[in-house]
Amino acid sequence: MNPARLVFPAIRWGDRNVEKVWRELRRSLDLGVGGFVVFGGSVSGMRELVARTQEREGRPVLFAADLERGAAQQLEGATPLPPAAALAATDAAALLDAARITAQEAAAAGIGWVLAPVADLDVESLNPIVGSRSFGSEPAIVAERVRAWVATVQEEGIHACAKHFPGHGRTTADSHSELPTVRWTRETLEADLLPFRAAVEAEVSSVMLAHVSYPALDPSGAPASLSRKIVHLLRREMRFDGLIATDALIMGAVSAAARSETQAAVEAVRAGCDVLLYPSSPAETVAALEAALVTKELDRRLVARSVERVELAGQTANVVSDDQAPGPSHARALEMAAASIRTLGGMPPHPRLGQTFRLHTVDDDVVDLPESLAGPGTKQPDRGRLSEALRERGAATVGPESETPAADLVAVFSDVRGWKRRSWLAPERACEVNRVLERAPDATVIIFGHPRLAQQLPGARNVLCAWCGDPLMQEAAAEHLQGGRSG
Numbered sequence: 079m080n081p082a083r084l085v086f087p088a089i090r091w092g093d094r095n096v097e098k099v100w101r102e103l104r105r106s107l108d109l110g111v112g113g114f115v116v117f118g119g120s121v122s123g124m125r126e127l128v129a130r131t132q133e134r135e136g137r138p139v140l141f142a143a144d145l146e147r148g149a150a151q152q153l154e155g156a157t158p159l160p161p162a163a164a165l166a167a168t169d170a171a172a173l174l175d176a177a178r179i180t181a182q183e184a185a186a187a188g189i190g191w192v193l194a195p196v197a198d199l200d201v202e203s204l205n206p207i208v209g210s211r212s213f214g215s216e217p218a219i220v221a222e223r224v225r226a227w228v229a230t231v232q233e234e235g236i237h238a239c240a241k242h243f244p245g246h247g248r249t250t251a252d253s254h255s256e257l258p259t260v261r262w263t264r265e266t267l268e269a270d271l272l273p274f275r276a277a278v279e280a281e282v283s284s285v286m287l288a289h290v291s292y293p294a295l296d297p298s299g300a301p302a303s304l305s306r307k308i309v310h311l312l313r314r315e316m317r318f319d320g321l322i323a324t325d326a327l328i329m330g331a332v333s334a335a336a337r338s339e340t341q342a343a344v345e346a347v348r349a350g351c352d353v354l355l356y357p358s359s360p361a362e363t364v365a366a367l368e369a370a371l372v373t374k375e376l377d378r379r380l381v382a383r384s385v386e387r388v389e390l391a392g393q394t395a396n397v398v399s400d401d402q403a404p405g406p407s408h409a410r411a412l413e414m415a416a417a418s419i420r421t422l423g424g425m426p427p428h429p430r431l432g433q434t435f436r437l438h439t440v441d442d443d444v445v446d447l448p449e450s451l452a453g454p455g456t457k458q459p460d461r462g463r464l465s466e467a468l469r470e471r472g473a474a475t476v477g478p479e480s481e482t483p484a485a486d487l488v489a490v491f492s493d494v495r496g497w498k499r500r501s502w503l504a505p506e507r508a509c510e511v512n513r514v515l516e517r518a519p520d521a522t523v524i525i526f527g528h529p530r531l532a533q534q535l536p537g538a539r540n541v542l543c544a545w546c547g548d549p550l551m552q553e554a555a556a557e558h559l560q561g562g563r564s565g
Contacts, residue, residue, distance in 0.1 A: 079378070081367035082110035083385045085343075086142060086353055087360040088326075089127075091118030096126050103127065104134075109364050112388040113140035113191070115326075115356055121155040121187045128188025128397065138392030142191035142239075142355075146211055147548065148176065148411070149183035156183045157406045158550040162196055163210035163528070164418035166223060167545075172414040177227045179407050181234035190236055190395020193286065193323075195227045197240040197273035199247035206252045206501045209494040209528045210545050217269040221276035228280040235396025240277035241286035242325060243312060244295065244302060245270030253289040253325065254496035257301060257334035264294045275316060283391065284321035285312060287351065289331030300349075301335050304342060309350035321387050326356035327363070328448070340366035348376055352384035415554035416561070422525070422532050424540030433560070434474040436484035437465055438514050438521075442492035442507040443547065463549035464489055464524075467556035478514075486521035487559075488514050490535075491547040493527055501528070508534045524555050 087106045091099055103114065116124065124141070131139050143152045148159030157179050159165075165173045184192050199220055200212035213223040224240060231238040242253075247270060249258035260267070274285065287303040296307040303324040312318050324346050325331075327339050336342035343354050343363045347370075357363040370376040443459055465475045476482045488511055492503050503511075515521055515537040522540040525531050526547035532538065542558065544551045 079382045079385055080110045081347075081371060081376075081381050081385070082364040083112035083388045084347060084352060084354055084367065084381070085109070085111045085357060085360055085363050086113045086115050086140075086323075086355050087111060088356045089114045089116050089119070091116075091123070096123050099123075099127060100130060103131065106360050107131065107135060107139070109360055111139075111360060111364075112353070112385075113142060113392065115193070116141055116143040116152055116189060119153055121149070121153050121183065124153060124187040124189065138389065138395070140191055140388065140392040140395060141189045142193055143184065143189050144193045145180050145184060145189070146194040146196060147546075148180050149187060149189070153183075153187055155406070156187070157408055157411050158548055159411050160415045160418055160551065160554075161210045161546045162213045162223075163200070164415060164545040164551070166213045167418040167420060168414055169417075170226065172417065173223060173226055174230050175410060176414065177230035178234065179410070181231040181236040183406075184236050185234060185396060185398045188397045190397050191239065191284065191391065192231055192236055193239045193241065195224055195238065195240065196242070197224045197277055198242060198245050199270055199273070201247050202250060203530055204250040204501055205247060206499055207249070207254070207494060207496065208247050209501060211494055212247065213273075217272040221273040224273040225276040225280045228277050228282045232281070232283065235394075237283035237321075237391055237395055238277075239284040239286050239323065240274055240282050242288035242290070243274050243285045244288070244292060244308060245274070246288045246290055249290055252496065252499050253329055253331040255330040255499055257289065257291060257331040259291040259293065259299070261293060267292065267294060278316050278318045282320065284323055284353075285318060286323045286325055286355075289325050289329055289335070291335075301331060303332075303351065304335060304345045304349050306349045313350060321352045321391055322350060323353035323355050324351050327354055328356050328358050339363075343367065344370045344375060347381065347384065350380070352387045411550060412553060412557065415550050416557040418545060419554055419558040420529065420543040422529055422541040422543050423538065432472060432474070434476060434482060434484040435468060435487040436478060436480055436482070436518075437475045438478045438486065438488045440488065440490045440507050440510050442490065442503050442527075443495060443498075445495050445498045447497055459491065459547055460549050461489075461491060461547070463552035464556055467553040468560065471556055471560035473556075473560055486514065486518035488521050488523045489526065489552075490523060490531065491526045492531055493547050501530075503531055503534050511535055512537050522559075526551060526555075
C-alpha cells in the first residue's frame, strides 16, 4: 500500500516537447504517484506520453484534466466548446453533444478523468470564480443539466467529476487567492447541494471538494477539502462511494487554512479525501503522507481504501487507441456557440456583404499569476479571432482611430479567471467602453463574459453576450453579426 498513489502532480506543458515533459513526469512516477493533472499540450503529445507511462509502469496511471469547455481547453488538436452558461442558453441536445465530444476527445488523448462539470450555482453577482462556468442559478434546472452531462460523459467510459462540493456559488472571494467563507444557513445550502445530489444519483465517479469554509456545515471553519464533517455529509448522508478529490493544493486558500501545504495534504487525507490534486512539491507531499502513517496521524486502513479507489479508477477509465480517435467537431461546436449568443439590449447592425466595422478592443483579463504558473510558454488569450472571422464572412475591419465610415463594434473581454479576484469590469475598463459610447452611441458592444457586466455600461444601446473570450466564441459572435443568427 503506497500512499503516493493519492498524489496527482501537475503536468504543465507550456512550450516544451514530449521529451522534456517525459523527463519531469518520470521523477513523479518514481515516487509511485497515482496519476497526473494535465495543463496544455496536444492530443497527439498526450497520447504518446500516456502510452510511454503505461508501458514503463505496467499499471494503470490515471490522467486528469480540467475540460469544462472541452478537450481544447487544454489540448491542441481538440474541439473547443462553449462554457456551461452558453450551453445552458441553447438546448438539451447541445449540452449532450458537448459532453459526448469532450469525453471522446479526452479518451483519444489518454485522459480518463475529466474534472467537470461545475455543479455550482450562479447565484452571487460578486462571485469572482463561478459565473459562466455554471449551468445557471435555478437549483433544479442546474441539477438536471449536471445529471445529463455526467451520464453522457460516463457512457463513454470516462470519469466525470462534480465540483466544487458543497457549492462554490455563494462565495465573494476566489479560493485561488484566499480562503472564502460562506455564511449561509444549512437550509439555504440545501439548494447548493441539489446538483451534487443529482450527480451522485447519476453515479458520478468523483467529486471535488471546495477550498471554502462553511460554518453551517462545519463550525470549526475548516474548508470542505480538510473537513471530516463535510466529507461525512458526502459519504454518509449522500451515500457517495466514489473518488473524493481536493481542489488544487497550490491555491491560496490552502495556505490560509493550514500551517503548510504538506500539513494540508495530511489533513485532507485524514478528513477522507482520496486524491490530492496539484501539490507544489510531489516529493514533499509523499514524504509527509509516509511520515503521518509512521506516527499514526493517518489511519492505515483509511489510506488503503483511498488507494483502492484510485487504482480502480485507473483500471476502469476507457481510453482509446489512435485508430479509434474521433476527428475534431468544429462545425457542431460553432453551431452550438452561435446559437448561444444573446441580445441583451437594442439591435445589432443588420448584416450585409461588405460591412465595415471599426473595432475597439477592451481587455479586462490581465491577471497577475503566481510566479510558479507564469513564465515561458504560458498561453496568452487570443483576441484576434473576432476580426479574422468577420473578414472570413465578407466584412472588413478597421482600427479604432480610423476615419473610414464604419459601424462601431466594441469587444469587451472579461472572463472568469483564477487569481483575478473580481467578477466585474475594472472601473478603468468600464470607463474605456463608456468613452467609446460617448463618441459612438449606436456602437454594438459584445461582452465576452457574463451578461451582468452590461449593468456597468448604461450608455450601451446595442449589447450582445458571448459568454467568454475563447476564439470559438469570437467566431460565434462574428457568425451572429454576419449570419443573422438570433438569440
